[in-house]
Amino acid sequence: MKIHGYTQEDLLKMDPAPLRAILHERTHHTIEVMIYRILNGKLKKPPDFGDQARFVLEIWTKRGLPTNTPDILWCVRYVELADKLNAGKTVDLGTSMVEPFSKAELETVGKLLYQRRSIRQFTDRPVPDEIVKEILRAGLMAPQGCNVGSTRFIVLRTPEEWKLVQSDIPIENGVIIVICQDMSVYKALRFDEYVPQNIYYDAAAAADHMSLMAHALGLGACWLTHGEETQKRIREYFGLPETFVSRCHLIVGWPNEAPIKSERMSLNDVIIRR
Numbered sequence: 474m475k476i477h478g479y480t481q482e483d484l485l486k487m488d489p490a491p492l493r494a495i496l497h498e499r500t501h502h503t504i505e506v507m508i509y510r511i512l513n514g515k516l517k518k519p520p521d522f523g524d525q526a527r528f529v530l531e532i533w534t535k536r537g538l539p540t541n542t543p544d545i546l547w548c549v550r551y552v553e554l555a556d557k558l559n560a561g562k563t564v565d566l567g568t569s570m571v572e573p574f575s576k577a578e579l580e581t582v583g584k585l586l587y588q589r590r591s592i593r594q595f596t597d598r599p600v601p602d603e604i605v606k607e608i609l610r611a612g613l614m615a616p617q618g619c620n621v622g623s624t625r626f627i628v629l630r631t632p633e634e635w636k637l638v639q640s641d642i643p644i645e646n647g648v649i650i651v652i653c654q655d656m657s658v659y660k661a662l663r664f665d666e667y668v669p670q671n672i673y674y675d676a677a678a679a680a681d682h683m684s685l686m687a688h689a690l691g692l693g694a695c696w697l698t699h700g701e702e703t704q705k706r707i708r709e710y711f712g713l714p715e716t717f718v719s720r721c722h723l724i725v726g727w728p729n730e731a732p733i734k735s736e737r738m739s740l741n742d743v744i745i746r747r
């Protein structure tokens with residue numbers, strides 16, 4: 474069997490990061506996006522259902538790579554579900570439909586979405602690691618094309634490190650979270666040929682999730698982007714491979730300003746067709 478043109482031999486010696494991405498992507502495309510329509514009787518189960526994901530998972534396991542991480546357990550769960558369906562068994566997903574938010578919950582969502590504003594000055598109160606982790610987790614859980622898992626983070630905490638990223642906003646306090654991507658993951662799946670736009674969207678979704686979580690935690694944040702010079706400096710400073718690219722960064726800290734919330738056009742001005 475070949476997976477995206479890769480033979481078993483290729484997969485056995487491939488770097489773990491792209492192999493992991495292929496496992497995620499095959500689980501997503503060949504099981505996850507099909508199984509719910511199969512269960513609802515809208516799609517006939519293909520005869521090779523789950524075979525590709527199982528094949529890659531077996532290679533992952535054979536190589537002794539970690540199998541107890543949340544992402545790999547997610548793949549294992551889907552492969553097991555496919556196996557059950559193939560064996561003619563009924564499957565119990567153990568899931569339930571999401572309940573609509575209550576009025577009070579919607580008010581909280583409104584506070585999150587409509588009161589967030591970019592903050593560019595921070596107090597010198599330190600941002601504890603636990604809070605940074607909470608923000609990073611929100612970024613990690615953002616949607617991503619094919620669930621590939623290319624996003625990586627670097628947290629810059631010192632003035633020396635802050636100098637690595639160039640932008641129009643000086644940072645004097647807080648932390649800088651740099652959103653990076655392991656391009657070997659995209660290359661292995663040929664995103665550059667087929668869906669190059671997804672690469673930028675993945676980074677953007679992570680940044681947006683993080684800025685919302687920062688806001689919810691009482692911190693302020695501002696999105697900033699940077700170019701090739703910054704990308705190169707970061708790679709060199711941290712001794713990262715050429716495949717490692719930083720995309721944008723967030724400055725995050727305890728707010729030391731209360732800006733007027735920026736406004737947008739009215740909905741009527743932006744809806745092209747009802």
Ligand SMILES: Cc1cc2nc3c(=O)[nH]c(=O)nc-3n(C[C@H](O)[C@H](O)[C@H](O)COP(=O)(O)O)c2cc1C
Nearest residue numbers: 589590591592593640641642695696697698734735
């Ligand atoms: C892709 C992107 C790039 C941005 N770049 C900058 C920047 O270089 N400097 C800056 O001060 N703010 C930057 N921002 C923040 C925007 O200026 C800000 O989101 C916008 O003015 C709306 O204000 P609000 O975030 O307070 O709603 C950027 C935001 C995004 C999404």
